[in-house]
Amino acid sequence: MQKNLSARFKIFLMGGTKDSINIIKFLKNEYFSKNSSLKYPPYILTTTTTDYGAEIAKNAGSDKVISKPLSKEEIVNILTSPKNKFDIFIDATHPFATNATLTAIESSKTANIPYLCFERPDIDYSRFKNSIIFVNSFKEAGKLINNEFQSKNILHLAGVNTIESVLKFNQINLRNFFVRVLPVKSSIEKCNSLGISGENIIAMQGVFSKEFNKILMKEFKTNVIITKDSGETGGSFSKVNAAYELGIDIILVNRPKISDLNVNNSISNLNELQIFLDKF
Template sequence: MILVMSGTVNGNKIIKRLKNKFKIVATTTTNYGANLAKNSGADEVISRPLDKDDLVELINKKDVKVLIDATHPFAKEATKNAIDACEKTGIRYIRFERPSINYKHPNVIYVDSFDEAGEIAAKIDGKVMHLAGVSTLPKIVKYLDNNKLVVRVLPWPDSIKKCLKLGIPPKNIIAMYGVFSKKLNMALIEEYEAEAIITKDSGKEGGLKNKVDAALELDTKVIIVKRPVIKKLKNKVVCKSLEEIERILANVYN
Protein backbone atom coordinates (compact mmCIF):
# COMPACT_ATOMS: atom_id res chain seq x y z
CA MET A 1 0.00 0.00 0.00
CA ILE A 2 1.18 3.52 -0.87
CA LEU A 3 0.00 6.59 1.00
CA VAL A 4 -0.36 9.73 -1.12
CA MET A 5 -0.85 12.97 0.80
CA SER A 6 -2.77 14.86 -1.85
CA GLY A 7 -5.26 17.72 -2.09
CA THR A 8 -3.30 19.17 -5.02
CA VAL A 9 -3.29 18.84 -8.80
CA ASN A 10 0.02 17.02 -8.59
CA GLY A 11 -1.27 14.63 -5.96
CA ASN A 12 -4.09 13.59 -8.26
CA LYS A 13 -1.67 13.18 -11.17
CA ILE A 14 0.44 10.86 -9.04
CA ILE A 15 -2.60 8.79 -8.09
CA LYS A 16 -3.64 8.46 -11.74
CA ARG A 17 -0.12 7.44 -12.73
CA LEU A 18 0.24 4.77 -10.03
CA LYS A 19 -3.30 3.42 -9.63
CA ASN A 20 -2.83 0.45 -11.96
CA LYS A 21 0.36 -0.69 -10.24
CA PHE A 22 -0.29 -0.10 -6.53
CA LYS A 23 -3.02 0.03 -3.93
CA ILE A 24 -3.34 3.67 -2.88
CA VAL A 25 -4.76 5.36 0.19
CA ALA A 26 -4.94 9.13 -0.19
CA THR A 27 -5.36 11.91 2.34
CA THR A 28 -6.83 15.37 1.76
CA THR A 29 -8.08 18.12 4.04
CA THR A 30 -11.41 18.75 2.27
CA ASN A 31 -14.31 16.72 0.92
CA TYR A 32 -13.81 18.37 -2.46
CA GLY A 33 -10.20 17.23 -2.56
CA ALA A 34 -11.32 13.77 -1.47
CA ASN A 35 -13.72 13.50 -4.40
CA LEU A 36 -10.95 14.46 -6.83
CA ALA A 37 -8.58 11.89 -5.30
CA LYS A 38 -11.25 9.20 -5.49
CA ASN A 39 -12.02 10.06 -9.11
CA SER A 40 -8.29 9.92 -9.86
CA GLY A 41 -8.23 6.28 -8.77
CA ALA A 42 -7.40 6.15 -5.05
CA ASP A 43 -8.67 2.95 -3.42
CA GLU A 44 -9.44 4.78 -0.20
CA VAL A 45 -9.53 8.46 0.77
CA ILE A 46 -9.40 10.13 4.18
CA SER A 47 -10.68 13.71 4.05
CA ARG A 48 -9.52 15.45 7.21
CA PRO A 49 -6.28 16.96 8.51
CA LEU A 50 -3.99 14.32 10.06
CA ASP A 51 -1.30 15.02 12.63
CA LYS A 52 1.80 12.89 13.14
CA ASP A 53 0.07 10.38 15.42
CA ASP A 54 -2.85 10.03 13.00
CA LEU A 55 -0.42 9.31 10.16
CA VAL A 56 1.49 6.75 12.23
CA GLU A 57 -1.77 4.97 13.03
CA LEU A 58 -2.81 5.01 9.36
CA ILE A 59 0.58 3.72 8.18
CA ASN A 60 0.45 0.81 10.62
CA LYS A 61 -3.20 0.00 10.01
CA LYS A 62 -2.89 -0.05 6.21
CA ASP A 63 0.61 -1.58 6.15
CA VAL A 64 1.89 1.38 4.12
CA LYS A 65 5.38 0.91 2.67
CA VAL A 66 5.90 4.32 1.02
CA LEU A 67 4.49 7.77 1.76
CA ILE A 68 4.43 10.28 -1.11
CA ASP A 69 4.03 13.83 0.16
CA ALA A 70 2.37 15.84 -2.61
CA THR A 71 0.93 18.51 -0.35
CA HIS A 72 1.06 22.21 -1.24
CA PRO A 73 4.51 23.88 -1.02
CA PHE A 74 3.14 26.09 1.78
CA ALA A 75 1.67 23.19 3.80
CA LYS A 76 4.70 23.26 6.08
CA GLU A 77 3.17 21.47 9.07
CA ALA A 78 1.75 18.68 6.90
CA THR A 79 5.21 17.96 5.49
CA LYS A 80 6.79 18.00 8.96
CA ASN A 81 4.16 15.58 10.24
CA ALA A 82 4.70 13.29 7.25
CA ILE A 83 8.46 13.16 7.77
CA ASP A 84 8.10 12.53 11.50
CA ALA A 85 5.58 9.74 10.90
CA CYS A 86 7.84 8.06 8.34
CA GLU A 87 10.83 8.26 10.66
CA LYS A 88 8.83 6.78 13.52
CA THR A 89 7.47 3.88 11.44
CA GLY A 90 10.61 3.36 9.35
CA ILE A 91 8.91 3.60 5.95
CA ARG A 92 10.16 5.39 2.83
CA TYR A 93 9.36 9.11 2.49
CA ILE A 94 9.20 10.79 -0.94
CA ARG A 95 8.50 14.49 -1.38
CA PHE A 96 7.01 15.64 -4.68
CA GLU A 97 7.73 19.32 -5.17
CA ARG A 98 6.42 21.38 -8.05
CA PRO A 99 9.15 23.52 -9.66
CA SER A 100 9.38 27.19 -8.72
CA ILE A 101 9.23 30.02 -11.25
CA ASN A 102 11.78 32.77 -10.72
CA TYR A 103 10.94 36.19 -12.14
CA LYS A 104 13.42 38.99 -12.65
CA HIS A 105 11.32 42.04 -13.39
CA PRO A 106 11.16 45.49 -11.77
CA ASN A 107 7.45 45.02 -11.02
CA VAL A 108 7.95 41.69 -9.23
CA ILE A 109 8.80 41.85 -5.53
CA TYR A 110 9.73 38.72 -3.58
CA VAL A 111 9.11 38.67 0.17
CA ASP A 112 9.67 36.12 2.94
CA SER A 113 6.28 36.35 4.67
CA PHE A 114 2.71 37.54 4.31
CA ASP A 115 3.35 40.17 6.96
CA GLU A 116 6.07 41.61 4.75
CA ALA A 117 3.70 41.40 1.77
CA GLY A 118 1.09 43.36 3.73
CA GLU A 119 3.59 46.04 4.71
CA ILE A 120 4.63 46.57 1.09
CA ALA A 121 1.06 46.47 -0.19
CA ALA A 122 0.06 49.16 2.32
CA LYS A 123 2.43 51.60 0.59
CA ILE A 124 0.83 51.09 -2.82
CA ASP A 125 -1.75 53.61 -4.00
CA GLY A 126 -4.96 52.06 -5.24
CA LYS A 127 -6.49 48.63 -4.79
CA VAL A 128 -4.57 45.45 -4.03
CA MET A 129 -5.85 42.04 -5.14
CA HIS A 130 -5.09 39.15 -2.81
CA LEU A 131 -4.66 35.89 -4.74
CA ALA A 132 -3.09 33.71 -2.07
CA GLY A 133 -6.01 32.02 -0.35
CA VAL A 134 -8.28 32.85 2.55
CA SER A 135 -6.00 31.23 5.15
CA THR A 136 -3.34 33.91 4.62
CA LEU A 137 -5.79 36.81 4.58
CA PRO A 138 -5.65 37.62 8.34
CA LYS A 139 -1.99 38.58 7.98
CA ILE A 140 -2.80 40.98 5.13
CA VAL A 141 -5.83 42.79 6.59
CA LYS A 142 -3.66 44.02 9.46
CA TYR A 143 -1.94 46.39 7.06
CA LEU A 144 -4.56 47.41 4.48
CA ASP A 145 -7.84 49.27 4.61
CA ASN A 146 -10.55 46.70 3.82
CA ASN A 147 -12.02 48.87 1.07
CA LYS A 148 -8.63 48.85 -0.64
CA LEU A 149 -8.38 45.05 -0.59
CA VAL A 150 -9.97 42.76 -3.18
CA VAL A 151 -9.80 39.03 -2.46
CA ARG A 152 -10.29 35.97 -4.63
CA VAL A 153 -11.17 32.83 -2.70
CA LEU A 154 -12.65 29.42 -3.32
CA PRO A 155 -16.46 29.43 -3.67
CA TRP A 156 -17.07 27.71 -0.36
CA PRO A 157 -19.37 29.16 2.33
CA ASP A 158 -16.62 28.95 4.97
CA SER A 159 -14.21 30.95 2.80
CA ILE A 160 -16.74 33.70 2.18
CA LYS A 161 -17.71 33.80 5.87
CA LYS A 162 -14.06 34.24 6.83
CA CYS A 163 -13.72 37.16 4.42
CA LEU A 164 -16.82 38.86 5.79
CA LYS A 165 -15.69 38.27 9.37
CA LEU A 166 -12.39 39.99 8.54
CA GLY A 167 -14.33 43.00 7.29
CA ILE A 168 -13.93 42.56 3.53
CA PRO A 169 -16.89 44.25 1.76
CA PRO A 170 -19.01 41.77 -0.24
CA LYS A 171 -18.34 43.76 -3.43
CA ASN A 172 -14.62 43.04 -2.98
CA ILE A 173 -15.00 39.26 -2.66
CA ILE A 174 -14.50 37.14 -5.78
CA ALA A 175 -15.55 33.52 -5.17
CA MET A 176 -14.25 31.29 -7.97
CA TYR A 177 -12.53 27.96 -8.44
CA GLY A 178 -9.30 27.93 -10.50
CA VAL A 179 -6.68 27.48 -11.85
CA PHE A 180 -7.36 30.62 -13.92
CA SER A 181 -6.15 31.57 -17.38
CA LYS A 182 -4.01 34.62 -18.04
CA LYS A 183 -6.95 36.18 -19.89
CA LEU A 184 -9.32 35.79 -16.93
CA ASN A 185 -6.71 37.10 -14.48
CA MET A 186 -6.25 40.16 -16.69
CA ALA A 187 -10.00 40.73 -16.85
CA LEU A 188 -10.32 40.65 -13.05
CA ILE A 189 -7.32 42.90 -12.47
CA GLU A 190 -8.73 45.42 -14.94
CA GLU A 191 -12.29 45.17 -13.63
CA TYR A 192 -11.23 45.90 -10.05
CA GLU A 193 -8.53 48.39 -11.10
CA ALA A 194 -5.91 46.65 -8.98
CA GLU A 195 -2.55 48.36 -8.79
CA ALA A 196 -0.90 45.28 -7.27
CA ILE A 197 -1.53 41.60 -6.63
CA ILE A 198 -0.35 39.45 -3.74
CA THR A 199 0.32 35.81 -4.48
CA LYS A 200 2.65 33.01 -3.42
CA ASP A 201 5.20 30.82 -5.14
CA SER A 202 2.82 27.96 -5.87
CA GLY A 203 4.47 27.08 -9.19
CA LYS A 204 2.91 26.82 -12.63
CA GLU A 205 0.44 24.18 -11.43
CA GLY A 206 -0.80 26.58 -8.78
CA GLY A 207 -1.51 29.26 -11.38
CA LEU A 208 1.46 31.50 -10.58
CA LYS A 209 2.58 31.98 -14.18
CA ASN A 210 -0.85 33.06 -15.39
CA LYS A 211 -1.25 35.49 -12.50
CA VAL A 212 2.16 37.09 -12.93
CA ASP A 213 2.03 37.24 -16.73
CA ALA A 214 -1.40 38.88 -16.56
CA ALA A 215 -0.27 41.47 -14.03
CA LEU A 216 2.94 42.34 -15.86
CA GLU A 217 1.11 42.83 -19.15
CA LEU A 218 -1.08 45.39 -17.36
CA ASP A 219 1.92 47.03 -15.66
CA THR A 220 0.57 45.90 -12.28
CA LYS A 221 2.95 45.23 -9.41
CA VAL A 222 3.32 41.65 -8.17
CA ILE A 223 4.21 40.70 -4.60
CA ILE A 224 5.24 37.04 -4.35
CA VAL A 225 5.66 35.30 -1.00
CA LYS A 226 8.53 32.82 -1.23
CA ARG A 227 8.11 29.21 -0.19
CA PRO A 228 8.89 28.38 3.42
CA VAL A 229 12.15 26.61 4.09
CA ILE A 230 11.45 23.21 5.65
CA LYS A 231 14.62 22.11 7.41
CA LYS A 232 13.35 18.56 7.86
CA LEU A 233 13.51 18.08 4.08
CA LYS A 234 17.30 18.20 4.20
CA ASN A 235 18.71 14.87 2.99
CA LYS A 236 15.22 13.65 2.05
CA VAL A 237 14.26 12.38 -1.41
CA VAL A 238 12.64 15.25 -3.33
CA CYS A 239 11.21 14.52 -6.79
CA LYS A 240 10.13 17.02 -9.42
CA SER A 241 8.66 14.59 -11.95
CA LEU A 242 6.38 11.56 -12.02
CA GLU A 243 9.12 9.59 -13.75
CA GLU A 244 11.43 10.09 -10.76
CA ILE A 245 8.78 8.71 -8.42
CA GLU A 246 8.23 5.68 -10.64
CA ARG A 247 11.97 4.92 -10.71
CA ILE A 248 12.20 5.06 -6.92
CA LEU A 249 9.13 2.85 -6.46
CA ALA A 250 10.53 0.34 -8.94
CA ASN A 251 13.64 0.02 -6.76
CA VAL A 252 11.61 -0.24 -3.56
CA TYR A 253 9.29 -2.97 -4.83
CA ASN A 254 11.84 -5.01 -6.82
Protein backbone atom coordinates in the same frame (compact mmCIF):
# COMPACT_ATOMS: atom_id res chain seq x y z
CA MET B 1 11.64 -2.87 -7.48
CA GLN B 2 10.88 -6.15 -5.79
CA LYS B 3 7.14 -6.32 -5.26
CA ASN B 4 5.02 -8.99 -3.69
CA LEU B 5 2.87 -10.20 -6.57
CA SER B 6 0.34 -11.72 -4.19
CA ALA B 7 -0.38 -8.37 -2.55
CA ARG B 8 -1.15 -4.85 -3.69
CA PHE B 9 1.51 -2.19 -3.51
CA LYS B 10 0.17 0.23 -0.88
CA ILE B 11 0.71 3.98 -0.88
CA PHE B 12 -0.07 6.54 1.81
CA LEU B 13 -0.55 9.86 0.04
CA MET B 14 -0.86 13.22 1.77
CA GLY B 15 -2.70 15.28 -0.80
CA GLY B 16 -5.25 18.02 -1.25
CA THR B 17 -3.44 19.47 -4.28
CA LYS B 18 -3.58 19.15 -8.05
CA ASP B 19 -0.23 17.37 -7.82
CA SER B 20 -1.76 14.63 -5.68
CA ILE B 21 -4.60 14.16 -8.16
CA ASN B 22 -2.11 13.80 -10.99
CA ILE B 23 -0.17 11.25 -8.92
CA ILE B 24 -3.30 9.18 -8.22
CA LYS B 25 -4.27 9.09 -11.89
CA PHE B 26 -0.71 8.25 -12.94
CA LEU B 27 -0.34 5.39 -10.45
CA LYS B 28 -3.74 3.92 -11.21
CA ASN B 29 -3.36 4.06 -14.98
CA GLU B 30 -0.03 4.63 -16.72
CA TYR B 31 2.24 3.27 -13.98
CA PHE B 32 0.15 0.13 -13.46
CA SER B 33 -0.25 -0.59 -17.18
CA LYS B 34 3.51 -0.31 -17.78
CA ASN B 35 4.60 -2.31 -14.74
CA SER B 36 4.24 -6.02 -15.41
CA SER B 37 5.39 -6.92 -11.89
CA LEU B 38 2.16 -5.52 -10.45
CA LYS B 39 -0.76 -7.92 -10.44
CA TYR B 40 -3.14 -5.25 -9.16
CA PRO B 41 -3.24 -1.44 -9.36
CA PRO B 42 -1.57 0.20 -6.34
CA TYR B 43 -3.78 0.73 -3.31
CA ILE B 44 -3.85 4.42 -2.41
CA LEU B 45 -5.05 6.00 0.81
CA THR B 46 -5.21 9.79 0.40
CA THR B 47 -5.51 12.31 3.20
CA THR B 48 -6.82 15.84 2.66
CA THR B 49 -7.87 18.60 5.03
CA THR B 50 -11.25 19.27 3.37
CA ASP B 51 -14.28 17.37 2.09
CA TYR B 52 -13.79 19.11 -1.24
CA GLY B 53 -10.26 17.76 -1.60
CA ALA B 54 -11.38 14.30 -0.55
CA GLU B 55 -14.13 14.23 -3.16
CA ILE B 56 -11.70 15.12 -5.95
CA ALA B 57 -9.20 12.48 -4.74
CA LYS B 58 -11.93 9.82 -4.67
CA ASN B 59 -13.06 10.74 -8.17
CA ALA B 60 -9.45 10.51 -9.37
CA GLY B 61 -9.26 6.89 -8.19
CA SER B 62 -8.03 6.91 -4.60
CA ASP B 63 -9.19 3.72 -2.86
CA LYS B 64 -9.79 5.48 0.44
CA VAL B 65 -9.79 9.09 1.58
CA ILE B 66 -9.59 10.77 4.97
CA SER B 67 -10.94 14.31 4.90
CA LYS B 68 -9.61 15.96 8.02
CA PRO B 69 -6.27 17.25 9.34
CA LEU B 70 -4.31 14.47 11.02
CA SER B 71 -1.83 14.75 13.87
CA LYS B 72 1.50 12.93 13.81
CA GLU B 73 0.13 10.35 16.24
CA GLU B 74 -2.91 9.67 14.06
CA ILE B 75 -0.77 9.27 10.95
CA VAL B 76 1.66 6.93 12.70
CA ASN B 77 -1.25 4.81 13.97
CA ILE B 78 -2.53 4.44 10.40
CA LEU B 79 0.92 3.67 9.00
CA THR B 80 1.77 1.06 11.64
CA SER B 81 -1.60 -0.69 11.76
CA PRO B 82 -1.07 -4.40 10.91
CA LYS B 83 -3.97 -4.32 8.46
CA ASN B 84 -2.40 -1.53 6.40
CA LYS B 85 1.29 -2.34 5.79
CA PHE B 86 2.02 0.64 3.55
CA ASP B 87 5.05 0.41 1.28
CA ILE B 88 5.72 4.11 0.81
CA PHE B 89 4.66 7.55 2.07
CA ILE B 90 4.23 10.22 -0.63
CA ASP B 91 3.89 13.83 0.48
CA ALA B 92 2.12 15.92 -2.19
CA THR B 93 0.87 18.70 0.05
CA HIS B 94 1.00 22.37 -0.93
CA PRO B 95 4.47 24.02 -1.10
CA PHE B 96 3.38 26.42 1.65
CA ALA B 97 2.09 23.64 3.95
CA THR B 98 5.36 23.56 5.90
CA ASN B 99 3.88 22.07 9.06
CA ALA B 100 2.22 19.29 7.07
CA THR B 101 5.51 18.35 5.42
CA LEU B 102 7.39 18.37 8.73
CA THR B 103 4.68 16.14 10.20
CA ALA B 104 4.94 13.82 7.19
CA ILE B 105 8.74 13.52 7.55
CA GLU B 106 8.53 12.81 11.27
CA SER B 107 5.65 10.33 10.87
CA SER B 108 7.39 8.33 8.17
CA LYS B 109 10.56 8.12 10.27
CA THR B 110 8.64 6.96 13.33
CA ALA B 111 6.77 4.35 11.30
CA ASN B 112 9.97 3.36 9.44
CA ILE B 113 8.34 3.80 6.02
CA PRO B 114 10.17 5.28 2.99
CA TYR B 115 9.26 8.95 2.45
CA LEU B 116 9.02 10.80 -0.86
CA CYS B 117 8.15 14.48 -1.30
CA PHE B 118 6.68 15.88 -4.52
CA GLU B 119 8.08 19.40 -4.94
CA ARG B 120 6.83 21.69 -7.66
CA PRO B 121 9.58 22.89 -10.03
CA ASP B 122 10.88 26.41 -9.47
CA ILE B 123 9.83 29.23 -11.80
CA ASP B 124 12.34 31.61 -13.35
CA TYR B 125 11.01 35.08 -12.51
CA SER B 126 14.05 36.96 -13.84
CA ARG B 127 12.21 38.62 -16.72
CA PHE B 128 9.72 40.12 -14.24
CA LYS B 129 12.31 41.32 -11.70
CA ASN B 130 11.51 45.02 -12.15
CA SER B 131 7.85 44.43 -11.30
CA ILE B 132 8.16 41.96 -8.43
CA ILE B 133 8.71 42.71 -4.76
CA PHE B 134 9.75 39.48 -3.05
CA VAL B 135 8.76 38.97 0.59
CA ASN B 136 9.14 36.02 2.96
CA SER B 137 5.72 36.01 4.61
CA PHE B 138 2.18 37.26 4.24
CA LYS B 139 2.62 39.45 7.31
CA GLU B 140 5.50 41.11 5.48
CA ALA B 141 3.23 41.50 2.43
CA GLY B 142 0.59 43.16 4.63
CA LYS B 143 3.13 45.53 6.12
CA LEU B 144 4.29 46.49 2.63
CA ILE B 145 0.71 47.14 1.50
CA ASN B 146 0.11 49.23 4.59
CA ASN B 147 3.23 51.33 4.05
CA GLU B 148 3.37 51.74 0.29
CA PHE B 149 0.09 50.73 -1.36
CA GLN B 150 -2.55 51.82 1.13
CA SER B 151 -4.61 53.87 -1.35
CA LYS B 152 -4.20 51.38 -4.22
CA ASN B 153 -6.56 48.68 -5.44
CA ILE B 154 -5.20 45.35 -4.20
CA LEU B 155 -6.06 41.94 -5.64
CA HIS B 156 -5.20 39.06 -3.32
CA LEU B 157 -4.54 35.83 -5.26
CA ALA B 158 -3.01 33.63 -2.59
CA GLY B 159 -5.88 31.70 -1.01
CA VAL B 160 -8.31 32.42 1.79
CA ASN B 161 -6.07 31.12 4.58
CA THR B 162 -3.43 33.79 3.98
CA ILE B 163 -5.74 36.81 4.03
CA GLU B 164 -5.80 37.22 7.80
CA SER B 165 -2.01 37.53 7.97
CA VAL B 166 -2.07 40.27 5.33
CA LEU B 167 -4.77 42.15 7.22
CA LYS B 168 -2.89 42.12 10.54
CA PHE B 169 -2.10 45.73 9.69
CA ASN B 170 -5.57 47.16 10.17
CA GLN B 171 -4.95 50.41 8.31
CA ILE B 172 -5.49 48.59 4.99
CA ASN B 173 -8.63 49.97 3.35
CA LEU B 174 -10.92 46.98 2.78
CA ARG B 175 -12.92 48.89 0.15
CA ASN B 176 -9.84 48.64 -2.08
CA PHE B 177 -9.01 45.05 -1.08
CA PHE B 178 -10.30 42.33 -3.42
CA VAL B 179 -9.84 38.58 -2.98
CA ARG B 180 -10.19 35.52 -5.19
CA VAL B 181 -11.11 32.43 -3.18
CA LEU B 182 -12.66 29.02 -3.69
CA PRO B 183 -16.46 29.05 -4.17
CA VAL B 184 -17.18 27.20 -0.95
CA LYS B 185 -19.14 28.31 2.11
CA SER B 186 -16.17 28.23 4.47
CA SER B 187 -14.13 30.56 2.24
CA ILE B 188 -16.92 33.12 1.94
CA GLU B 189 -17.58 33.01 5.69
CA LYS B 190 -13.88 33.48 6.42
CA CYS B 191 -13.78 36.55 4.19
CA ASN B 192 -16.90 38.00 5.82
CA SER B 193 -15.46 37.42 9.29
CA LEU B 194 -12.44 39.51 8.26
CA GLY B 195 -14.67 42.38 7.16
CA ILE B 196 -14.51 41.74 3.41
CA SER B 197 -17.86 42.42 1.77
CA GLY B 198 -19.45 40.30 -0.96
CA GLU B 199 -18.72 42.83 -3.70
CA ASN B 200 -15.00 42.40 -3.01
CA ILE B 201 -15.07 38.58 -3.10
CA ILE B 202 -14.39 36.72 -6.34
CA ALA B 203 -15.45 33.11 -5.73
CA MET B 204 -13.90 30.88 -8.40
CA GLN B 205 -12.15 27.53 -8.60
CA GLY B 206 -9.33 26.64 -10.96
CA VAL B 207 -5.95 27.62 -12.36
CA PHE B 208 -6.62 30.46 -14.79
CA SER B 209 -4.89 31.58 -17.96
CA LYS B 210 -2.88 34.76 -18.33
CA GLU B 211 -5.60 36.31 -20.48
CA PHE B 212 -8.34 35.53 -17.96
CA ASN B 213 -6.25 36.96 -15.13
CA LYS B 214 -5.69 40.12 -17.17
CA ILE B 215 -9.44 40.56 -17.67
CA LEU B 216 -9.99 40.18 -13.92
CA MET B 217 -7.24 42.65 -13.06
CA LYS B 218 -8.62 45.20 -15.50
CA GLU B 219 -12.16 44.75 -14.20
CA PHE B 220 -11.13 45.58 -10.64
CA LYS B 221 -8.72 48.34 -11.70
CA THR B 222 -5.93 46.50 -9.93
CA ASN B 223 -2.76 48.40 -8.97
CA VAL B 224 -1.00 45.60 -7.09
CA ILE B 225 -1.47 41.85 -6.66
CA ILE B 226 -0.45 39.61 -3.79
CA THR B 227 0.41 36.06 -4.77
CA LYS B 228 2.74 33.28 -3.69
CA ASP B 229 5.39 31.17 -5.36
CA SER B 230 3.32 28.01 -5.60
CA GLY B 231 4.73 26.89 -8.94
CA GLU B 232 3.27 26.50 -12.41
CA THR B 233 0.70 24.04 -11.06
CA GLY B 234 -0.60 26.69 -8.69
CA GLY B 235 -0.93 29.23 -11.48
CA SER B 236 1.85 31.53 -10.24
CA PHE B 237 3.37 32.16 -13.65
CA SER B 238 0.09 33.12 -15.33
CA LYS B 239 -0.76 35.54 -12.50
CA VAL B 240 2.65 37.19 -12.52
CA ASN B 241 2.77 37.34 -16.32
CA ALA B 242 -0.68 38.93 -16.49
CA ALA B 243 0.21 41.61 -13.94
CA TYR B 244 3.55 42.26 -15.63
CA GLU B 245 1.94 42.88 -19.03
CA LEU B 246 -0.51 45.33 -17.45
CA GLY B 247 2.18 47.22 -15.55
CA ILE B 248 0.76 46.11 -12.19
CA ASP B 249 3.02 45.80 -9.16
CA ILE B 250 3.50 42.26 -7.85
CA ILE B 251 4.08 41.24 -4.25
CA LEU B 252 5.31 37.63 -4.35
CA VAL B 253 5.69 35.57 -1.19
CA ASN B 254 8.69 33.27 -1.45
CA ARG B 255 8.25 29.54 -1.07
CA PRO B 256 9.35 28.41 2.40
CA LYS B 257 12.48 26.28 2.65
CA ILE B 258 12.34 23.10 4.72
CA SER B 259 15.75 22.21 6.14
CA ASP B 260 14.63 18.71 7.17
CA LEU B 261 13.84 17.79 3.57
CA ASN B 262 16.44 15.50 1.99
CA VAL B 263 17.00 16.25 -1.70
CA ASN B 264 17.37 12.50 -2.34
CA ASN B 265 13.78 12.02 -1.22
CA SER B 266 12.35 14.72 -3.48
CA ILE B 267 10.90 14.58 -6.99
CA SER B 268 9.35 17.26 -9.19
CA ASN B 269 7.51 15.35 -11.93
CA LEU B 270 5.85 12.04 -12.73
CA ASN B 271 8.82 10.70 -14.67
CA GLU B 272 10.96 11.07 -11.56
CA LEU B 273 8.23 9.31 -9.57
CA GLN B 274 8.38 6.39 -12.04
CA ILE B 275 12.17 6.19 -11.70
CA PHE B 276 12.03 6.36 -7.90
CA LEU B 277 9.44 3.59 -7.67
CA ASP B 278 11.28 1.38 -10.11
CA LYS B 279 14.40 1.59 -7.94
CA PHE B 280 12.49 1.24 -4.69
